[in-house]
Amino acid sequence: xxxxxxxxxxxxxxxxxxxxxxxxxxxxxxxxxxxxxxxxxxxxxxxxxxxxxxxxxxxxxxxxxxxxxxxxxxxxxxxxxxxxxxxxxxxxxxxxxxxxxxxxxxxxxxxxxxxxxxxxxxxxxxxxxxxxxxxxxxxxxxxxxxxxxxxxxxxxxxxxxxxxxxxxxxxxxxxxxxxxxxxxxxxxxxxxxxxxxxxxxxxxxxxxxxxxxxxxxxxxxxxxxxxxxxxxxxxxxxxxxxxxxxxxxxxxxxxxxxxxxxxxxxxxxxxxxxxxxxxxxxxxxxxxxxxxxxxxxxxxxxxxxxxxxxxxxxxxxxxxxxxxxxxxxxxxxxxxxxxxxxxxxxxxxxxxxxxxxxxxxxxxxxxxxxxxxxxxxxxxxxxxxxxx
Amino acid sequence: xxxxxxxxxxxxxxxxxxxxxxxxxxxxxxxxxxxxxxxxxxxxxxxxxxxxxxxxxxxxxxxxxxxxxxxxxxxxxxxxxxxxxxxxxxxxxxxxxxxxxxxxxxxxxxxxxxxxxxxxxxxxxxxxxxxxxxxxxxxxxxxxxxxxxxxxxxxxxxxxxxxxxxxxxxxxxxxxxxxxxxxxxxxxxxxxxxxxxxxxxxxxxxxxxxxxxxxxxxxxxxxxxxxxxxxxxxxxxxxxxxxxxxxxxxxxxxxxxxxxxxxxxxxxxxxxxxxxxxxxxxxxxxxxxxxxxxxxxxxxxxxxxxxxxxxxxxxxxxxxxxxxxxxxxxxxxxxxxxxxxxxxxxxxxxx
Ligand SMILES: Cc1cc2nc3c(=O)[nH]c(=O)nc-3n(C[C@H](O)[C@H](O)[C@H](O)COP(=O)(O)OP(=O)(O)OC[C@H]3O[C@@H](n4cnc5c(N)ncnc54)[C@H](O)[C@@H]3O)c2cc1C
Numbered sequence: 001x002x003x004x005x006x007x008x009x010x011x012x013x014x015x016x017x018x019x020x021x022x023x024x025x026x027x028x029x030x031x032x033x034x035x036x037x038x039x040x041x042x043x044x045x046x047x048x049x050x051x052x053x054x055x056x057x058x059x060x061x062x063x064x065x066x067x068x069x070x071x072x073x074x075x076x077x078x079x080x081x082x083x084x085x086x087x088x089x090x091x092x093x094x095x096x097x098x099x100x101x102x103x104x105x106x107x108x109x110x111x112x113x114x115x116x117x118x119x120x121x122x123x124x125x126x127x128x129x130x131x132x133x134x135x136x137x138x139x140x141x142x143x144x145x146x147x148x149x150x151x152x153x154x155x156x157x158x159x160x161x162x163x164x165x166x167x168x169x170x171x172x173x174x175x176x177x178x179x180x181x182x183x184x185x186x187x188x189x190x191x192x193x194x195x196x197x198x199x200x201x202x203x204x205x206x207x208x209x210x211x212x213x214x215x216x217x218x219x220x221x222x223x224x225x226x227x228x229x230x231x232x233x234x235x236x237x238x239x240x241x242x243x244x245x246x247x248x249x250x251x252x253x254x255x256x257x258x259x260x261x262x263x264x265x266x267x268x269x270x271x272x273x274x275x276x277x278x279x280x281x282x283x284x285x286x287x288x289x290x291x292x293x294x295x296x297x298x299x300x301x302x303x304x305x306x307x308x309x310x311x312x313x314x315x316x317x318x319x320x321x322x323x324x325x326x327x328x329x330x331x332x333x334x335x336x337x338x339x340x341x342x343x344x345x346x347x348x349x350x351x352x353x354x355x356x357x358x359x360x361x362x363x364x365x366x367x368x369x370x371x372x373x374x375x376x377x378x379x380x381x382x383x384x385x386x387x388x
Numbered sequence: 389x390x391x392x393x394x395x396x397x398x399x400x401x402x403x404x405x406x407x408x409x410x411x412x413x414x415x416x417x418x419x420x421x422x423x424x425x426x427x428x429x430x431x432x433x434x435x436x437x438x439x440x441x442x443x444x445x446x447x448x449x450x451x452x453x454x455x456x457x458x459x460x461x462x463x464x465x466x467x468x469x470x471x472x473x474x475x476x477x478x479x480x481x482x483x484x485x486x487x488x489x490x491x492x493x494x495x496x497x498x499x500x501x502x503x504x505x506x507x508x509x510x511x512x513x514x515x516x517x518x519x520x521x522x523x524x525x526x527x528x529x530x531x532x533x534x535x536x537x538x539x540x541x542x543x544x545x546x547x548x549x550x551x552x553x554x555x556x557x558x559x560x561x562x563x564x565x566x567x568x569x570x571x572x573x574x575x576x577x578x579x580x581x582x583x584x585x586x587x588x589x590x591x592x593x594x595x596x597x598x599x600x601x602x603x604x605x606x607x608x609x610x611x612x613x614x615x616x617x618x619x620x621x622x623x624x625x626x627x628x629x630x631x632x633x634x635x636x637x638x639x640x641x642x643x644x645x646x647x648x649x650x651x652x653x654x655x656x657x658x659x660x661x662x663x664x665x666x667x668x669x670x671x672x673x674x675x676x677x678x679x680x681x682x683x684x685x686x687x688x689x690x691x692x693x694x695x696x697x698x699x700x701x702x703x704x705x706x707x708x709x710x711x712x713x714x715x716x717x718x719x720x721x722x723x724x725x726x727x728x729x730x731x732x733x734x735x736x737x738x739x
Binding site for chain 2: 001002003004005006009013070074076077078080081251252253255256258259262265266279280282283286287288290291292293294295297298300301302305311312315318319372374375376378379380382383384385386387388
């Protein structure tokens with residue numbers, strides 16, 4: 001155990017800090033769930049990429065810096081600390097890319113990764129369907145082989161960023177007679193193909209953060225398949241593992257929220273102290289955000305020594321989503337009657353960012369595998385309890 | 389930056405676990421705890437054979453000379469097997485005080501080798517706790533008086549026992565008179581020494597609480613796998629699964645907090661006390677949740693004297709407030725996070 005950074009790691013931190021100080025836009029970008037904001041965020045991805053910061057963990061020949069997970073954590077800490085824009089291509093860079101590196105052919109890596117790093121292709125994920133939410137193995141959207149193409153018919157839903165995204169990756173049923181997680185195939189496709197229609201869905205905040213996607217005889221070349229036909233489930237599970245595990249929510253995000261909550265508490269201390277639960281919530285926010293950071297460093301250290309990501313994928317998901325919710329709930333209580341106010345009300349707190357965060361925190365325990373499903377996984381795979 | 393333990397640390401605590409599994413089985417502990425002293429000479433000799441009493445005694449006094457990071461894994465095991473306070477208080481806490489005394493070589497020479505070979509027990513009294521654990525079993529007591537350290541023999545004190553719900557605990561009110569002859573360290577040096585002691589004591593309690601949490605979780609899992617209702621193991625019911633999964637999450641996120649605290653104490657880092665308080669609160673929380681959930685999963689069986697769960701629950705309830713109740717530890721954190729210019733936010737975890 002050595003809980004100090006090496007000189008190299010310190011130098012890396014200094015380098016990214018300096019770069020961000022020079023490049024992070026001084027005015028916040030418009031939400032990426034608007035057309036205008038989406039393009040602003042794409043521009044930012046291009047800026048990041050020009051500095052070789054868009055995908056630091058990738059090998060340098062693919063546009064990355066070959067960073068290990070500790071350096072990735074340092075990068076993320078500095079990123080959140082600097083208040084840099086949210087990553088519009090998170091689905092691609094953090095979720096699809098690790099899977100592509102493991103299961104993609106060299107041709108696929110060359111074809112997709114550099115464009116992804118450059119912000120040329122922004123990705124959406126297509127798992128969920130109206131009949132397949134928590135029960136993802138109930139996927140019905142069909143992709144039937146016809147020569148050197150798959151012909152896709154059916155529907156995906158809740159696809160984040162799909163209102164404006166360029167590409168989609170997801171699971172499709174290539175064997176119409178198959179059941180459950182057999183006969184599924186992992187396919188990548190551009191969202192502008194003939195036969196695709198996209199219906200944006202407004203989220204709690206009124207913006208189209210996700211969308212339904214309808215497929216009507218959409219032809220996709222077989223070289224867009226990742227992994228073998230019928231092996232999609234295990235390929236997808238790798239993506240889900242990364243997502244829940246480490247890369248979906250880095251600790252810097254929550255440490256930033258905890259810091260803001262402590263500032264808020266100090267600002268409202270007089271009224272907040274009348275409710276002793278709020279001081280407690282501020283202390284707990286710091287402790288939990290710190291615990292999450294420590295746990296992530298611990299997992300990263302283990303993975304760096306050749307370990308595998310295991311049940312911490314599920315424990316992490318529960319921990320960060322509940323912490324995020326608790327912190328935002330506390331902020332709402334601290335703000336009291338001002339909590340409901342949206343910009344442009346001059347009394348809205350910090351342009352209403354607590355309110356935005358509070359709304360989004362509601363979704364944390366639902367997406368990326370609901371927390372109930374995670375508890376099932378922990379109980380069965382980590383604790384060895386009998387299946388129901 | 390590396391958050392993993394060295395293999396020898398892990399191997400040592402594994403060997404201690406295997407040893408305690410056999411030598412500190414619940415039925416044996418119950419027998420020992422029913423005796424008046426609540427302690428067993430034979431068990432202590434065996435613990436000494438394993439090197440536990442010598443762990444942090446410096447080598448020049450026949451010890452092994454290991455430190456806080458070595459202890460943290462061991463203390464989890466001691467918690468898991470509900471080994472009473474006397475071992476920690478003697479071999480970790482009293483040894484810390486004695487070996488950091490700048491003067492009085494004779495005291496070190498007299499006591500440290502006896503601690504190492506398991507023939508002496510030492511109790512530690514500090515106002516953070518209203519009573520002194522294991523005072524009646526101690527050959528020597530190291531007591532706080534206005535930040536001074538005093539050393540008194542067992543026969544120089546008068547004791548009144550206060551029974552605890554935790555049958556492993558032996559708690560005493562200690563009446564004694566501080567004097568120039570009992571003083572072994574002046575306040576000027578003693579203040580920092582006692583602060584170091586309170587941090588280590590709270591760290592040890594946190595590690596034991598986490599071990600206890602794991603034990604209660606394991607008891608719950610075993611019971612849920614074997615008890616059948618409605619024709620199935622109760623562990624196949626989702627409500628039962630989720631109780632236990634919640635405990636697992638709490639434990640997972642308390643562990644790295646504990647290890648960082650141990651590291652900070654070992655390195656004498658400036659923020660060590662805040663980290664220790666964090667560890668104590670997180671571990672206490674995990675242990676209390678484990679107790680609540682495990683008894684729930686056990687049904688009426690969990691409410692009995694007979695089921696072993698009670699031994700671990702009671703110890704967890706007691707240790708939660710030992711060496712600083714929650715208010716004390718929360719305040720140390722609050723003072724840190726509300727300070728002007730407090731280093732908060734991303735990138736400050738290891739600064
Ligand atoms: C903000 C947001 C973004 C999303 N982005 C995407 C995306 O980009 N791509 C994509 O494919 N999907 C996305 N999703 C969908 C998400 O993956 C699903 O919402 C999730 O898998 C749950 O499915 P469901 O909504 O159908 O709920 P349901 O499965 O209907 O569940 C409803 C409730 O029942 C509980 N439940 C269901 N089954 C069980 C069980 N076996 N045991 C215990 N409880 C159970 C659930 O935990 C939940 O509380 C997104 C969702 C949100 C909210």
